[in-house]
Every structure is written in C-alpha cells, then in structure tokens.
Amino acid sequence: MGDVAMTVPVLVALSKQYPTLKITLLTRKFFSPMFATLPNVSVYEADVKGRHKGVFGLWKLYKELRKLKIDAVADLHNVLRSKVLKKYFRYGGFPVVQIDKGRAEKKALTSSKSKEFKPLKSTHQRYVDVFQKLGFPIDLSQNMVLAKADLSxxxxxxxxxxxxxxxxxxxxxxxxxxxxxxxxxxxxxxxxxxxxxxxxxxxxxxxxxxxxxxxxxxxxxxxxxxxxxxxxxxxxxxxxxxxxxxxxxxxxxxxxxxxxxxxxxxxxxxxxxxxxxxxxxxxxxxxxxxxxxxxxxxxxxxxxxxxxxxxxxxxxxxxxxxxxxxxxxxxxx
Structure with a gap:
C-alpha cells in the first residue's frame, strides 16, 4: 500500500502538468479511492488472484489493456508480474520504461561489512524518472497533495x-x-x-x-x-x-x-x-x-x-x- 500511495503526488503533478493526458493506473481495486479525485486518472483492476493469475492470466490482462489504446507503459513496480507484462507489451510494439529501483545502491546502504551510509534517490524521484524517459518531465517542487475531504x-x-x-x-x-x-x-x-x-x-x-x-x-x-x-x-x-x-x-x-x-x-x-x-x-x-x-x-x-x-x-x-x-x-x- 505504501508504494501505491507514493505514486499519488507524482500522478497529481503529472495530471496537473499534462491535463490532456489520459492516465490508466493498473492496481488492486481496493486502492482506487486514493485516485478518485484525480480527473484524468482511472484505475484498472489487476485481479492477480483471479482472472489475471499466472502467466496466462497476465496475457489475458495484456489483451484487455491493449483495447484501451494505450500509447506507452510506465512500470513503477518492477516485480515479476510487471516484468512479464513488460515483455507482452514490448512484443506488441508498445514503448515501456521500467523503474530503476537502485538495488545495488540499496545493497551497499544495508551492507553489514562495507556500508555506504548516504541518502539515496527518493522513490518519488524514481517514479518521476520513469515518466521523464517517456517524454513527460515532471516538476515536484510545488505542493502536489490531495485536497482535504469533506467528512461523511x-x-x-x-x-x-x-x-x-x-x-x-x-x-x-x-x-x-x-x-x-x-x-x-x-x-x-x-x-x-x-x-x-x-x-x-x-x-x-x-x-x-x-x-x-x-x-x-x-x-x-x-x-x-x-x-x-x-x-x-x-x-x-x-x-x-x-x-x-x-x-x-x-x-x-x-x-x-x-x-x-x-x-x-x-x-x-x-x-x-x-x-x-x-x-x-x-x-x-x-x-x-x-x-x-x-x-x-x-x-x-x-x-x-x-x-x-x-x-x-x-x-x-x-x-x-x-x-x-x-x-x-x-x-x-
């Protein structure tokens, strides 16, 4: 949930700075309320325990997503499932950029013998880097947060x-x-x-x-x-x-x-x-x-x-x- 929540300020900035861009977010249905107030962001459910389970389920998911006339794919997760989806999209001719998680740097930061104790690039910035490589540079310097909700x-x-x-x-x-x-x-x-x-x-x-x-x-x-x-x-x-x-x-x-x-x-x-x-x-x-x-x-x-x-x-x-x-x-x- 934390990783998904960390995408929100980046998508707020992306949607504000590119108001004509249609953004489809692939994630669990449970997380969709986080993005409910973003006007040009829609959530597509990844049912990874049901119809999208396994390699064949991900192929089915790819075919569903292809119908949305997607122009490019930003993989902000870089896990096994997204890597499989990445192969499908690249096979279909779609440009795909995958997040660099900085695994080598993180290994050095957490090492017990040759620790390199220094601040690493934030996950938010790593998300921004993905969109920049797709041709959408983002400025996160402004206050990119969601508005306070009315109490129900x-x-x-x-x-x-x-x-x-x-x-x-x-x-x-x-x-x-x-x-x-x-x-x-x-x-x-x-x-x-x-x-x-x-x-x-x-x-x-x-x-x-x-x-x-x-x-x-x-x-x-x-x-x-x-x-x-x-x-x-x-x-x-x-x-x-x-x-x-x-x-x-x-x-x-x-x-x-x-x-x-x-x-x-x-x-x-x-x-x-x-x-x-x-x-x-x-x-x-x-x-x-x-x-x-x-x-x-x-x-x-x-x-x-x-x-x-x-x-x-x-x-x-x-x-x-x-x-x-x-x-x-x-x-x-």
Whole structure:
C-alpha cells in the first residue's frame, strides 16, 4: 500500500502538468479511492488472484489493456508480474520504461561489512524518472497533495465534533524491526491522553491488530480504535482531516503525506536514507534509532533483517521524545 500511495503526488503533478493526458493506473481495486479525485486518472483492476493469475492470466490482462489504446507503459513496480507484462507489451510494439529501483545502491546502504551510509534517490524521484524517459518531465517542487475531504456522515458519527486536535497513530508495520514496542507506544498514548487536548485515532488492519488497539481504546477515554469502522474511502477522508499522523515506516505515513498532513515517522532497523521517506515531509520529523549503539542500521530496506541485539533498537527512541515532537509540530506554527 505504501508504494501505491507514493505514486499519488507524482500522478497529481503529472495530471496537473499534462491535463490532456489520459492516465490508466493498473492496481488492486481496493486502492482506487486514493485516485478518485484525480480527473484524468482511472484505475484498472489487476485481479492477480483471479482472472489475471499466472502467466496466462497476465496475457489475458495484456489483451484487455491493449483495447484501451494505450500509447506507452510506465512500470513503477518492477516485480515479476510487471516484468512479464513488460515483455507482452514490448512484443506488441508498445514503448515501456521500467523503474530503476537502485538495488545495488540499496545493497551497499544495508551492507553489514562495507556500508555506504548516504541518502539515496527518493522513490518519488524514481517514479518521476520513469515518466521523464517517456517524454513527460515532471516538476515536484510545488505542493502536489490531495485536497482535504469533506467528512461523511459515517465519519462524523464516530468522531463527533469538538475543538480538540486530531492525532492519528498507526503503530504497526510489516516487520518487528519497524514496529515501535507496544508498551512504549502505550506510554506515548497515555501522555497524550492525559492532557485532554487531543482526540487520538488508532489505525491498523486485521483482527489481531484490532484486538491490540482495542486495549488502548478501552483504557484511554480520548482514543478511538478505527480498525474495521470505516470503508477505505472514508478512512482516507478521516486521515485527510487529521492535524498530525504518527506512523512507523509504513503505508499510513504515505497515506497522510498524500494530503499534506504533518507526519512524524519512527524508524527502527530501516532508515529514511533508503528513499521511502513520506512525500513533502520535514526530515526533522523522522525519529530514528540510535546509530551509535546500532551502527548496522539500516539492516535492510524493508525491515525484515534484524541482527542479534537489534530488536532493542526502537527502545533508543523514548516515549518522551515522541510526545515532545508531536507537540512541537502541532504548536510550532
């Protein structure tokens, strides 16, 4: 989801700077609400678990897409499925440009023996490079974010109306190395809750995360567990109305950044240098684990590799630091 969300500011810029361009985005149907307000962007469903499954399913998908009279293909994914589709399109005579993920640079950044610790090109810029090669240079220097959504009746039923600041907290990530320990997150929430100044919305997915967040929901009066409460479209609407989002190095950081919401990110065994920092955000709002104590960070790009002892890396970011950063961002303007 994070990778898809990171395409949004690039497609906002592309659609604004080339208003006569028709853009068809091939992705999962679930993600289509992210692009609903872009006037010349339509979503075509990739049903990779159904009719488009496997090599023959991708051939069927290619034949479907060919009927849309596509002029060129931008592969922003560069995975096995898109590589197969790329071969089909090139066989059909379509120009195709595939993203350069910078795998060699990322390998050097995450190496344990000859680490080259330096900031790499952002994923957003890698997307821009693809369109430039297709003949569509893009300027990302302007504020390419989505407009705040009107709150639906379904959202208002849950949120109510008051003068409190709205804080979103997304405490989960795909891997343990990217997840702030829940006992420390509990301290963060407790400190925010006791001020009485904030309404705290907890984001996650699935029954296990819902159960964990329900504990916070029950213990803290100003917390609302949002798992399973709203459609994805309405959840995006709620996120667009937050005053701030606290997230791991994960999809929710990019969802909030799509709307220009200030995002504070917490980084464990991954690092912003890998190129996955949320769009348009202040790098000072990235809270990173202590690299003096844990010099192998980043240990991997996706957080799936954790050397012995590095399970404690997140503990070097204190709850007090997180709360102070939130309040600094909320009240510094």
């Amino acid at each position: 009746d379904e959202i208002i039923k849950i949120t109510g109306s008051d003068s409190k600041k709205w804080i979103g907290i997304a405490p989960f990530a795909a891997f343990e190395g990217k997840t702030y320990p829940l006992e420390l997150m509990k301290e963060v929430i407790e400190k925010l809750n006791t001020t009485g100044k904030y309404k705290i919305f907890l984001f996650g997915g699935g029954s296990a995360q819902e159960e964990q967040l329900e504990v916070f929901n029950s213990n803290f009066e100003n917390c609302l567990n949002m798992v399973g409460k709203l459609s994805f479209s309405d959840e995006l609407g709620l996120i667009s109305n937050l005053d701030i989002m606290l997230s791991m190095d994960s999809g929710n950081a990019h969802l909030a950044a799509m709307f220009g919401i200030p995002v504070i990110t917490i980084w464990g065994v991954t690092h912003p240098y890998a190129g996955f920092f949320p769009f348009g955000q202040d790098i000072n709002n990235a809270l990173c684990a202590d690299r003096v104590k844990f010099p192998l960070i980043p240990t991997s790009i996706y957080g799936n590799k954790m050397p012995e002892g590095y399970e404690l890396a997140m503990n070097s970011i204190l709850p007090e630091q997180v709360v102070q950063k939130i309040e600094h961002v909320l009240y510094s303007e």
